[in-house]
Amino acid sequence: MTEDVVAPDLTEDALARLQAAGDPRLKSVSESLIRHLHAFVREVKPTMPEWFAAIEFLTRTGQMCTDERQEFILLSDVLGVTMLCELINNQAGEAVTSNTVLGPFFVPGQPVLPMGATILQREEPGEALLVHGVVRDAQGAPVEGARIDVWQTAPNGLYDIQDETAPRGHLRGAFVTGADGRYEVRTIRPTPYPIPDDGTVGQWLKAVGRHPWRPAHTHFMVQKPGFQTLTTHLFMAGDPYLQSDAVFGVRPDLIVTPEPGPRGQEARYDFGLRTAVGAAE
Amino acid sequence: MTEDVVAPDLTEDALARLQAAGDPRLKSVSESLIRHLHAFVREVKPTMPEWFAAIEFLTRTGQMCTDERQEFILLSDVLGVTMLCELINNQAGEAVTSNTVLGPFFVPGQPVLPMGATILQREEPGEALLVHGVVRDAQGAPVEGARIDVWQTAPNGLYDIQDETAPRGHLRGAFVTGADGRYEVRTIRPTPYPIPDDGTVGQWLKAVGRHPWRPAHTHFMVQKPGFQTLTTHLFMAGDPYLQSDAVFGVRPDLIVTPEPGPRGQEARYDFGLRTAVGAAE
Numbered sequence: 001m002t003e004d005v006v007a008p009d010l011t012e013d014a015l016a017r018l019q020a021a022g023d024p025r026l027k028s029v030s031e032s033l034i035r036h037l038h039a040f041v042r043e044v045k046p047t048m049p050e051w052f053a054a055i056e057f058l059t060r061t062g063q064m065c066t067d068e069r070q071e072f073i074l075l076s077d078v079l080g081v082t083m084l085c086e087l088i089n090n091q092a093g094e095a096v097t098s099n100t101v102l103g104p105f106f107v108p109g110q111p112v113l114p115m116g117a118t119i120l121q122r123e124e125p126g127e128a129l130l131v132h133g134v135v136r137d138a139q140g141a142p143v144e145g146a147r148i149d150v151w152q153t154a155p156n157g158l159y160d161i162q163d164e165t166a167p168r169g170h171l172r173g174a175f176v177t178g179a180d181g182r183y184e185v186r187t188i189r190p191t192p193y194p195i196p197d198d199g200t201v202g203q204w205l206k207a208v209g210r211h212p213w214r215p216a217h218t219h220f221m222v223q224k225p226g227f228q229t230l231t232t233h234l235f236m237a238g239d240p241y242l243q244s245d246a247v248f249g250v251r252p253d254l255i256v257t258p259e260p261g262p263r264g265q266e267a268r269y270d271f272g273l274r275t276a277v278g279a280a281e
Numbered sequence: 282m283t284e285d286v287v288a289p290d291l292t293e294d295a296l297a298r299l300q301a302a303g304d305p306r307l308k309s310v311s312e313s314l315i316r317h318l319h320a321f322v323r324e325v326k327p328t329m330p331e332w333f334a335a336i337e338f339l340t341r342t343g344q345m346c347t348d349e350r351q352e353f354i355l356l357s358d359v360l361g362v363t364m365l366c367e368l369i370n371n372q373a374g375e376a377v378t379s380n381t382v383l384g385p386f387f388v389p390g391q392p393v394l395p396m397g398a399t400i401l402q403r404e405e406p407g408e409a410l411l412v413h414g415v416v417r418d419a420q421g422a423p424v425e426g427a428r429i430d431v432w433q434t435a436p437n438g439l440y441d442i443q444d445e446t447a448p449r450g451h452l453r454g455a456f457v458t459g460a461d462g463r464y465e466v467r468t469i470r471p472t473p474y475p476i477p478d479d480g481t482v483g484q485w486l487k488a489v490g491r492h493p494w495r496p497a498h499t500h501f502m503v504q505k506p507g508f509q510t511l512t513t514h515l516f517m518a519g520d521p522y523l524q525s526d527a528v529f530g531v532r533p534d535l536i537v538t539p540e541p542g543p544r545g546q547e548a549r550y551d552f553g554l555r556t557a558v559g560a561a562e
Contacts, residue, residue, distance in 0.1 A: 011365075014360065017491055021489040033325075033360075038361065044313045045370075051363070055351070058342075058353050062340050063346065072336045076332070079314075080291050080294070084287070084292075085329060087287050088326050089329055091287065209301025248295065
């Protein structure tokens with residue numbers, strides 16, 4: 001007997017019961033969920049103890065979540081689902097920079113700094129790095145008045161909000177471009193760090209032989225009315241985790257190579273913004 | 282651009298990273314999960330707010346779970362997944378009774394009652410019902426020494442463990458068959474009742490236009506070494522929810538028609554047990 005023979009009517013029945021759904025989007029998402037979930041179950045044929053282990057895994061994942069820890073987002077991240085959603089919603093193109101995951105460490109409302117200012121609020125042992133370039137529209141023209149939020153870890157692998165000893169706002173900043181579209185941020189080279197791996201997600205990663213590390217990166221969010229918001233990172237060429245980012249956040253167009261320049265180590269990167277859907281061209 | 286074009290390498294990468302999984306079963310289940318989950322996401326193309334609503338739904342589902350409430354099992358139930366797992370693990374056959382969901386109200390360790398005893402520990406307004414029949418093997422021969430656990434709701438729709446006023450063990454009992462394989466239970470006709478619908482599962486049911494009701498049923502678990510344990514219900518013909526059980530537990534071979542007999546209303550049902558895998562025939 002093949003798996004196709006086990007109660008085909010059960011899946012049909014579950015789908016048929018959605019006929020009265022009020023919201024067409026909820027109806028179609030629920031239909032797709034039931035079809036794919038049943039196909040998964042029919043394929044793996046879980047034993048009842050395996051089914052219960054899955055129930056317990058999901059329950060513990062929910063119960064680990066607090067105001068400061070979102071284990072279901074982490075699960076979505078390590079399964080590649082968060083990044084897939086980002087890419088579905090924000091497709092890169094010829095002159096448009098790839099989006100990547102927002103992550104849990106963005107803090108909105110940072111004060112705007114003078115262009116070219118440092119985002120360090122205390123000395124750090126890391127190598128100084130100047131990140132600079134131009135914010136452009138999809139036709140390559142400079143974008144004036146774009147707000148750029150920047151955030152990254154210190155050499156100890158921690159963001160300011162994870163590190164009680166760090167001043168708030170350390171290694172964070174916001175900048176607004178002028179008519180030339182240029183931006184310039186003084187920072188230090190970021191370092192790789194592991195995602196939190198003391199929960200259910202860490203258990204799964206370990207069980208399937210995966211590490212929890214992310215390659216070193218600096219986060220950027222670039223916003224201007226009329227454009228799709230760009231949520232991205234810049235990664236450093238040569239990082240050992242570029243091919244195995246625990247959250248699948250690396251896109252080839254997001255890797256920069258810091259090089260010696262007139263002002264020390266410099267990484268140059270131009271951000272390409274996509275015109276917002278519905279905005280006048 | 283079709284959905285197939287969005288980062289096909291992301292799914293391939295997520296699959297390739299499972300190469301180091303130590304346990305081959307975990308590896309194949311994880312591969313299947315990633316393939317089906319990515320296919321679902323590529324099909325529905327969630328917006329980022331929709332993705333976050335899903336994260337919040339799963340988080341709240343986990344956080345509703347307590348020692349007495351398992352919202353993820355309930356979610357599995359209303360999506361048809363629990364029943365699908367039961368049917369995959371316990372396929373009915375010519376002379377083998379269908380399994381159905383165990384549900385959260387089974388209490389192990391009930392004392393064995395004399396054959397034909399009532400399972401009521403107090404008077405109830407329900408209609409008296411005698412359920413009886415023979416436990417048979419797959420060849421139709423009576424099975425001696427089978428333990429039959431029985432449990433059901435009172436006319437108020439509550440199991441004893443949900444009802445502070447009910448004596449513990451009310452409407453529960455266990456029986457052991459003799460050489461003739463016969464069993465006989467005095468009870469009352471069960472009543473329909475809704476599954477708990479004040480949580481995330483109830484929200485989803487309401488949003489898709491589904492009711493939370495289960496058709497009236499009496500639970501049975503039939504166990505004997507050498508046979509697969511049968512976990513099932515008997516449903517009452519004519520129940521208004523037979524076609525729309527909230528947890529998809531109804532199978533056609535599990536519906537009985539109580540009829541007037543020499544001892545009042547009687548429902549006759551023979552349970553067919555499957556020989557355990559690996560047991561001598």
